[in-house]
């Protein structure tokens with residue numbers, strides 16, 4: 136029922152998968168995610184809807200191969216079907232004209248950032264996008280993000296593209312230029328969101344982050360995704376995934392993300408043993 | 421047909437049900453109770469006095485004609501027994517296993533006054549299993565199509581029952597279920613060793629055969645709201661049976677440490693997601709060597725016994741009242757003890773201690789004593805000052821109750837809830853919103869399978885009436 140229309144590697148270990156899911160495409164709002172089950176024995180994998188085509192009934196998922204489930208899913212081929220997809224889940228982003236919005240995407244965080252950036256621009260905001268990656272080959276959705284932003288800037292850890300440094304360095308320079316920033320939205324690894332929030336807290340800049348805690352059902356039934364927000368426990372799947380970044384206990388989030396490290400390692404080892412050399416070498420044609 | 425004479429044998433002792441030995445079953449997920457053989461069932465059936473005024477029937481929330489089905493078993497008309505059960509209970513194989521019989525039908529069975537009550541639940545299970553194993557195709561009496569479209573939200577026992585009843589009455593029924601499998605708590609909560617999933621799958625399959633459409637992975641309130649179902653998708657009425665799925669935590673320090681689970685998460689990982697089969701199945705679960713389960717209900721017993729089966733060496737139940745107040749079925753407490761679960765009664769957790777990596781290290785508790793009865797009539801537990809102590813554990817499972825998930829209520833206009841967030845509905849399932857019915861745990865708060873089913877059945881009758889007459893009562 137959820138046919139894979141297209142799947143391709145858009146940068147090393149990052150896949151762009153187009154899935155037929157007409158209802159979800161119709162109902163999805165920026166900021167919301169889906170949960171994918173790859174195979175019958177698969178786990179429930181939360182992924183943000185990075186783009187969609189309502190007329191064709193397609194949604195676009197962009198995912199990084201980080202462990203067994205995502206590695207296995209990267210081997211699927213166009214024409215095959217996913218075992219299940221449920222969504223849209225989570226609360227949509229609050230889209231409003233506020234003035235100048237800085238959108239910061241780190242790594243595959245760019246994918247969830249895309250529909251939000253576009254909606255913010257369509258709402259009449261000036262959108263300055265900062266994309267960060269380890270090196271120049273790791274940027275994803277560059278064209279889409281350029282089109283969705285008023286202005287776009289790049290940073291790399293090794294200086295191979297744009298500013299040599301972190302996304303926070305670029306943000307600092309925008310702040311230093313005296314530009315009035317009304318809202319910062321940051322999506323990426325927890326550590327990146329944490330340092331962005333530390334910086335924006337200093338300047339009292341409202342900051343929204345999208346959290347990627349471990350999930351099971353995604354409907355508020357299990358509590359696996361809980362995080363502390365301003366000292367109160369919230370469920371990311373139903374109360375979020377977006378929260379006021381200045382209230383998030385990032386250290387707790389990062390610890391909770393490590394909960395299954397041992398088991399994830401076991402699953403990956405087993406997968407590698409059973410698929411020596413990978414399933415398809417990363418090519419999909 | 422001339423009635424055969426029934427000569428009851430009340431002096432026969434209650435027939436025990438064969439079970440896997442505790443030391444064996446504590447390490448596998450196969451069903452604990454193995455079920456009666458036909459000879460055992462017949463013998464047990466003959467203990468029934470066939471009362472003219474059967475008290476047992478009044479004790480059953482759905483009023484099963486108990487003497488009738490038991491007599492059929494006694495006379496070896498096993499299929500008749502099943503049909504008699506099916507008149508009032510859509511899921512006898514489930515209820516025979518999980519009903520708290522000792523508080524319901526068996527609590528009032530007249531035999532219990534002098535001897536032990538007739539094992540009604542076990543007989544119910546026998547009749548249902550025998551029918552299922554005989555591979556008889558079930559024949560459904562279906563009324564002609566009414567052309568009315570009905571939506572059922574939630575595929576737990578309440579929604580499944582309601583859907584079946586509505587389909588029989590000729591309505592076009594679609595179930596919307598948030599998870600990827602139908603069954604509600606029966607598939608994600610209650611473990612395989614108490615309720616094999618095959619049984620639930622079979623019942624769901626029967627519904628499909630009756631023409632009920634089942635859409636899994638549809639979260640109502642997200643993909644469609646109830647209003648959209650009625651205004652845009654053409655449903656004439658909706659039954660909401662979304663259960664009590666919101667896990668409660670204690671709000672004590674350390675609850676967000678790694679290794680602290682809600683019972684819902686713990687059981688969902690193991691049952692629905694098959695984490696017991698990790699890494700064959702992808703979903704992991706972490707149990708460590710020592711587990712503490714907080715709570716004293718069925719959910720707590722299921723969690724504790726699951727932890728044991730997942731390889732935990734020592735499993736504690738931590739419960740703040742005494743044994744007499746344990747809300748779990750007596751049989752399950754008994755099973756848990758046999759399997760070696762350590763009961764820390766009159767004990768309440770006050771904090772969870774963690775290590776520097778954010779993992780659970782120990783549970784800190786305080787001993788309790790029972791004071792005056794509280795509003796529920798049970799004696800209130802009071803902490804004994806200075807009795808704090810802690811013991812090392814690797815995981816903590818919170819099984820202290822579940823509330824209503826607010827998703828549907830928040831997105832449905834004009835449907836009132838009570839102060840706990842449960843949907844306001846009367847006994848027949850009418851809510852304050854015309855065309856919308858509700859029942860099961862979402863209305864009553866966490867209760868039992870049979871009550872949820874009873875609510876589904878009543879609501880189906882009310883919905884049928886509404887669809888035919890358009891009448892809507894005020895429920896206040």
Ligand SMILES: Cc1cc2nc3c(=O)[nH]c(=O)nc-3n(C[C@H](O)[C@H](O)[C@H](O)COP(=O)(O)OP(=O)(O)OC[C@H]3O[C@@H](n4cnc5c(N)ncnc54)[C@H](O)[C@@H]3O)c2cc1C
Nearest residue numbers: 181182183197198199202203204205347348349350392399
């Ligand atoms: C709301 C939300 C949106 C997300 N959107 C995207 C996206 O658009 N693109 C993308 O690449 N990734 C996204 N993620 C992260 C993605 O879900 C995980 O990378 C994926 O589940 C890893 O599975 P794995 O088996 O391959 O890796 P594993 O080896 O299992 O784990 C690798 C890492 O993934 C995390 N993880 C593992 N299981 C889960 C789980 N059930 N839920 C969440 N995280 C888990 C762990 O913290 C771990 O650090 C999102 C997560 C959330 C919660």
Ligand SMILES: Cc1cc2nc3c(=O)[nH]c(=O)nc-3n(C[C@H](O)[C@H](O)[C@H](O)COP(=O)(O)OP(=O)(O)OC[C@H]3O[C@@H](n4cnc5c(N)ncnc54)[C@H](O)[C@@H]3O)c2cc1C
Nearest residue numbers: 574576577578598604605640662663860861867868869872
């Ligand atoms: C671990 C455990 C053990 C138990 N043991 C026993 C026992 O031994 N005996 C007994 O009688 N009772 C027992 N109970 C209680 C019993 O299971 C419940 O009372 C009963 O299942 C309630 O039925 P329900 O149909 O109202 O709800 P549920 O069974 O909770 O089903 C609700 C369904 O609705 C779905 N849903 C929720 N929100 C949405 C939405 N927005 N859109 C679509 N679908 C949605 C859920 O995913 C779920 O499948 C136990 C409960 C638990 C958790």
Ligand code: SF4
Nearest residue numbers: 480515519524525541
């Ligand atoms: S449904 Fe439950 S209460 Fe009713 S007869 Fe069967 S076991 Fe007893």
Ligand code: SF4
Nearest residue numbers: 468469471476529530
């Ligand atoms: S009350 Fe007991 S003895 Fe009497 S009919 Fe019911 S089950 Fe039989």
Ligand code: FES
Nearest residue numbers: 353355357358372
């Ligand atoms: S993922 Fe289960 S409550 Fe959020």
